[in-house]
Amino acid sequence: MLVIRADLVEEIVAHARRDHPDEACGVIAGPEGSDRPERFIPMLNSARSPTFYEFDSGDLLRLYRDMDARDEVPVVIYHSHTATEAHPSRTDIGLAQEPDAHYVLVSTRDDAEPNHTGYEFRSFRIVDGVVSEEQVEVVETYMFAHTGADDVPDNG
Incomplete structure (x- = not known):
C-alpha cells in the first residue's frame, strides 16, 4: 500500500495539469529504507509528448x-x-527499473472524474514486468511507530 x-x-496533480497536454513526470524521494514519500521533485519530460515521458539523462544522473x-x-x-x-502502458512497464518504487499514474483526460476530482490517481508496483495495483491511502501527516531502529509509518 502507498501511504502518501x-x-x-496535490503537487503531482498540479504538475500534471500544468504540463497538460504533455505528460508530466517526476519523483518523490524519501529516506532510504522508510518507504515514506517526502521530497517532491518535478522533472522535465524531455520527450515533450502527450503520449510518452522520458527523464533527461543528465537530470536523472544529477537527481540520483x-x-x-x-x-x-x-x-x-x-x-x-x-x-x-491511469494504468501503466507496455512502454511504462518496460521502463520500470525500480522494483521498490511505487509507480503513480495520474490521468488528466477529460472524463477522468471517478470521484468528481477531475483526475484519476492510482499506484502500482512493477517488478520484472509484472504489474500489481496497490491501494493508496492519502493522509494529512505521517504518524510513526517507534521501533528502536528507523521510524516507520504507522498509518493503519
Whole structure:
C-alpha cells in the first residue's frame, strides 16, 4: 500500500495539469529504507509528448547523485496520462527499473472524474514486468511507530 500525504498528491496533480497536454513526470524521494514519500521533485519530460515521458539523462544522473548524498531513494515515480486511464502502458512497464518504487499514474483526460476530482490517481508496483495495483491511502501527516531502529509509518 502507498501511504502518501495529501499535499504531495496535490503537487503531482498540479504538475500534471500544468504540463497538460504533455505528460508530466517526476519523483518523490524519501529516506532510504522508510518507504515514506517526502521530497517532491518535478522533472522535465524531455520527450515533450502527450503520449510518452522520458527523464533527461543528465537530470536523472544529477537527481540520483543528490538522493545518494541525502541518503534518499525514489519512493514514488510518477507520470501522467493525458488521454487514457491511469494504468501503466507496455512502454511504462518496460521502463520500470525500480522494483521498490511505487509507480503513480495520474490521468488528466477529460472524463477522468471517478470521484468528481477531475483526475484519476492510482499506484502500482512493477517488478520484472509484472504489474500489481496497490491501494493508496492519502493522509494529512505521517504518524510513526517507534521501533528502536528507523521510524516507520504507522498509518493503519
